[in-house]
Amino acid sequence: MASNPVQVPPMTSRQRVLAALRREPVDRTPVCNPTSVATLELMDLVDAPFPEANRKPELMARLAATSYTELGFDTIMPVFSIIQESSAICCKVQWEQKDNWPTVRMTEPIFRSPADIKIPKDFLKHPDARCVPEAIRILRREFGNEVAIIGKSMGPWSMGYHTMGVEPFLLMSLDDPDGTRRALDLMKGMTIEYARAQFEAGADAVTLPDHATGDLVSGKYYEKYLLELHQEFAESIPGPIILHICGRTTDRMDYIAQTGMAAFHYDSKNDPQESMRIVDGRIALVGNINNPSTLYSKGPQEVREEVYKNLDAGVNLIGPECAIPLQTPLENLKEIPRAVIDWHREHRLSQPK
Amino acid sequence: MGQTLDLGRRIELISMDRHCGDITVGLYEQQHADGPSYRVHTYSQHPGSTDRIAFLVRAMEVFGGLVRAPDGSLRFPCGSRHLMAIKRVFLDTWKLPSTSTLETPALNILDKKCNALLTAVYRADGRYEIRCERADEEVNRRATVYARGLLKLAELTELPNDATAVEFPCHQPHHALVGLLMRRAGDVRTAIREAAMMAARGVLAAPSNQAPPES
Numbered sequence: 001m002a003s004n005p006v007q008v009p010p011m012t013s014r015q016r017v018l019a020a021l022r023r024e025p026v027d028r029t030p031v032c033n034p035t036s037v038a039t040l041e042l043m044d045l046v047d048a049p050f051p052e053a054n055r056k057p058e059l060m061a062r063l064a065a066t067s068y069t070e071l072g073f074d075t076i077m078p079v080f081s082i083i084q085e086s087s088a089i090c091c092k093v094q095w096e097q098k099d100n101w102p103t104v105r106m107t108e109p110i111f112r113s114p115a116d117i118k119i120p121k122d123f124l125k126h127p128d129a130r131c132v133p134e135a136i137r138i139l140r141r142e143f144g145n146e147v148a149i150i151g152k153s154m155g156p157w158s159m160g161y162h163t164m165g166v167e168p169f170l171l172m173s174l175d176d177p178d179g180t181r182r183a184l185d186l187m188k189g190m191t192i193e194y195a196r197a198q199f200e201a202g203a204d205a206v207t208l209p210d211h212a213t214g215d216l217v218s219g220k221y222y223e224k225y226l227l228e229l230h231q232e233f234a235e236s237i238p239g240p241i242i243l244h245i246c247g248r249t250t251d252r253m254d255y256i257a258q259t260g261m262a263a264f265h266y267d268s269k270n271d272p273q274e275s276m277r278i279v280d281g282r283i284a285l286v287g288n289i290n291n292p293s294t295l296y297s298k299g300p301q302e303v304r305e306e307v308y309k310n311l312d313a314g315v316n317l318i319g320p321e322c323a324i325p326l327q328t329p330l331e332n333l334k335e336i337p338r339a340v341i342d343w344h345r346e347h348r349l350s351q352p353k
Numbered sequence: 354m355g356q357t358l359d360l361g362r363r364i365e366l367i368s369m370d371r372h373c374g375d376i377t378v379g380l381y382e383q384q385h386a387d388g389p390s391y392r393v394h395t396y397s398q399h400p401g402s403t404d405r406i407a408f409l410v411r412a413m414e415v416f417g418g419l420v421r422a423p424d425g426s427l428r429f430p431c432g433s434r435h436l437m438a439i440k441r442v443f444l445d446t447w448k449l450p451s452t453s454t455l456e457t458p459a460l461n462i463l464d465k466k467c468n469a470l471l472t473a474v475y476r477a478d479g480r481y482e483i484r485c486e487r488a489d490e491e492v493n494r495r496a497t498v499y500a501r502g503l504l505k506l507a508e509l510t511e512l513p514n515d516a517t518a519v520e521f522p523c524h525q526p527h528h529a530l531v532g533l534l535m536r537r538a539g540d541v542r543t544a545i546r547e548a549a550m551m552a553a554r555g556v557l558a559a560p561s562n563q564a565p566p567e568s
Contacts, residue, residue, distance in 0.1 A: 040368055040377040040555070044397035045356060049375070070355035082560070098375055099368035101557045161560040170561075211559045246559040292556065299362060326555030329363040 013074035014204060017148035020316045021205060021240045021262040023284050028344045031073045031337045032286050032317040034150055034207040034242045034265040036080035039333070040099060040326050042066045050326070051095040051102055054081050055127065057134035065139060068147045071330070072337035073319070076143070078135040079152035080323065082209060085194060086154070086162040088126035089119055099326060109165040114179050117163070117186040124197055132194075133201035140202030148205065150242070151198030155210025155233075156187035157217075157226060163187070170216060173225065184229060195237045205240040207265065208233065212245060212252075214269075219251030227255045234260035242286060246322055250278060257282035268294075268306075268321045272313035284316035289336065296325045300335040307339035360392055365440045367447045368554055370395075373405040380443045388432035390422060391439055401451075408451040409443075415455040417442035418529030431525035438507040438530055444548060445533060458532030464539055467495040473503075473531045479521030480512070481531055493517070495539070502538025503531070505545070 008027040011019065016030040043049045048063035064078035083102050087093045092105040111117050123129055132151060139149050154162075160169040160183055173180045195206045210230070212222050234241060240262035248269040249256070256264050257279040264283050266275055268290035275285055289295055289306045310318050318340055324333070361383035369375040376397035383390050393409050395402050410427065413419055417439065419427040429435055461472035469492050473481045481503070483496040496517040503509055507530070509519040521527055537544045 036557070040366070041357070041379065041396050044377050044395060044399075047398065066355075070357050081557075097369065098377075099554045101555065103563055104560070106560065106563065158560055166561050211561060213559055213561055216561050296556075322559075323557040325557070327366050327368065327552065330357050331359075331362060334357075 012145065013068065013147045014145050017074050017317065018204060018240070021242075021284055023281065023316060029311060029315075029340050030075070030148075030317050031340055032075045032148075032150075032319045033067055033073055033077050034075075034205075034244055034263075034286055034319065035152075035209075036077065036323040037067045037071060037073065037320065037328075037333060038063050038080045038326065039324065039328050039330065041330055042070060043098065045070070049098040050080075050100070051097070054084070054095075054102055055131055057131050057138060060131060060135040061138040061142070064135065065142070068143070071333045074337075075148045075150050075319075076139055077150040077152070077207065078139065079132050079207075082152075082154060082158065083162075084128050084132055084152075084154075085123065085159065085190060088123045088129035089163070089190075091162050101323075101326070104162045106162060106165045109163060109168065111163045111183075112168075113164075114183040114186060117183060119187065119190050123190065124193065129194065133197045136198055136201040136203050149203050151195065151201075151203035151206040153191050153195040153198065153206050153208055153237075155191055155208050155226075156184040156229065158209055158211045159187045159190065160184065161211065173217075173221065177224070180225060184225060188229060188232070191233065192236050195233075195239075195241070199237070199239040203239065205242055205262065206237065207242045207244050208261070209244040214245075214248040214251065219249075219255065222252040223255050227259065230256070230259040230261060244322075250274060253278040259283070263317065265319075266321070272310045272315050276313045276315065286317040286319055287315065288321045289319065291321055291324050291328070295320055295328050295332050298332070300331055300338075303332050303335040304339040304342075307336055308343055311340065311343045357396070358394070360394055364391075364436065365443050367444075368551065370405065370447055372447075372450045373401050374399040376402050376405065378406070378409065378447065380440065382436075383426070388428065389434050390424075390426035390428050391419075392426045393443070405451055408449075409446055412446040412449060412453070412455055413439075413442050415457055416446055416529060416533045418457075418527055429523075429527070431521075431523040431527070433521075433523040433525075435507060435521075435523075435527075435530075437505075438527075438534070440548075441506050441537070441544070442530065442533060444551075445537070457529045458536065460528060460532045460535065462535045462539070464495050464499075466539070467491045469495070471496060471499055471535070473499075473535055475526055475528065475531075476518075479524040479526060480518060481520070482515070482518040484517070499535065499538040502541040503534055505541050506534045506537055 011027045046062045048059040053059040053063045060078045067073040086104045095102045242263040244265040265286040268288045360381035365380040367378040381392045483499045485492045500517045503519045512518045
């Protein structure tokens with residue numbers, strides 16, 4: 001069980017999140033969504049449906065704000081999807097309808113080899129890229145310093161999948177290490193520039209998804225290709241970064257803890273106690289409530305059990321493991337902050353909010 | 354806090370109701386001392402959404418044999434849960450445009466595979482038997498298929514020694530509900546597959562796990 005004998009005065013949501021990202025004492029553990037908690041019902045509530053909410057800043061901000069105003073989270077994260085940059089550099093995007101996610105047509109890659117990679121210098125001006133900083137500005141104006149606003153900038157491994165196709169990129173990582181490094185090097189600038197634009201717009205932190213997932217990429221490959229790159233991001237990007245990698249990642253958490261990033265958003269496939277032991281206080285952990293089984297298919301009691309498991313392990317920020325399914329029931333999402341408050345009350349570590 | 358309501362546990366969802374501006378409609382269950390009640394709700398303010406919800410509630414009354422409580426919620430007359438059944442009523446009702454005429458479903462259906470009229474005959478204590486005027490191997494086989502379909506669609510009780518009979522665990526009649534379910538019982542796999550496909554929408558996969566987009 002985590003112990004925090006320091007009594008901390010009541011904090012705003014924003015203060016709480018920023019302190020937790022610095023691994024400093026908090027009045028209670030923050031509830032954080034580094035990834036989307038948009039749902040169909042929330043889209044209806046604020047009249048901000050997909051796909052338009054991914055492309056229009058006013059709709060994006062309005063839907064994103066519901067994480068704070070309706071669900072009781074301590075964060076607002078307006079970048080629901082993972083396609084904004086890809087669209088801005090002319091990947092082919094399938095925008096889908098209200099009830100589904102926009103996706104990049106990775107079977108129609110725009111780059112065949114590292115020699116093809118050219119990131120437009122003005123990609124930030126593209127409407128699908130510009131949308132995000134504009135939404136952040138809207139949210140900052142509306143909420144001031146009440147709540148933490150989190151942006152998102154895709155990492156170069158993920159962009160490699162989007163621009164070159166998953167299989168070609170993975171094969172390149174096996175057959176052509178130099179080519180892979182060159183590709184990552186050519187795309188890293190976009191990650192940095194987009195993150196900077198969001199901090200300048202008022203973001204408090206930025207999620208950086210880089211999908212070197214455990215099922216396809218070993219921990220050794222993370223060290224080989226991404227550790228130094230992620231360390232460079234931590235040095236170059238002017239604010240807290242929350243790294244996000246799906247799947248089982250305990251084989252690389254020791255490396256991730258060396259990146260200098262503020263936090264790692266980790267998947268439910270990883271045990272909270274084991275994960276906290278591996279990172280050993282060198283990076284905060286965010287997570288890891290299971291999406292497909294718990295949040296989507298089960299009920300508030302099961303959600304509460306997973307929240308408590310994370311809190312018992314001392315996880316720094318609590319939230320879903322990844323972007324939640326759009327059909328996730330609201331009562332399960334609302335249970336997360338309720339459970340966090342109750343846990344603190346039961347453990348009497350500090351005054352709950 | 355906020356504008357979302359405490360409607361109970363959501364047990365089913367229509368992502369996009371094409372008959373009313375793609376609004377999202379939920380079916381919620383609340384537990385009471387005298388049994389559960391069910392509520393149909395949308396958070397959308399789309400023009401016509403109120404009327405659409407009213408139609409869906411009325412349609413569920415007729416097709417499911419449900420009764421409406423003073424607070425607008427729905428219950429089975431027996432007071433029992435029948436979770437699978439009410440989800441099926443909801444999922445079949447939303448397919449109707451609001452201009453549809455609502456009639457209590459008949460307890461029989463013309464099965465095209467055996468070209469015979471199959472009827473769910475009520476005996477007593479919630480027991481229904483699938484019968485036909487004609488008696489041959491194909492009809493018996495299809496009657497068994499329908500009985501098994503009803504078992505799956507409404508979580509009914511199988512009866513020993515009669516593969517063509519089913520029983521409601523509440524031991525009460527549910528004629529409208531059985532009539533509705535007879536329209537699905539002959540091909541349960543399709544019904545289950547449809548529901549599974551609807552439920553699978555809206556799940557974001559990591560790039561390495563994404564299926565190719567539909568053309």
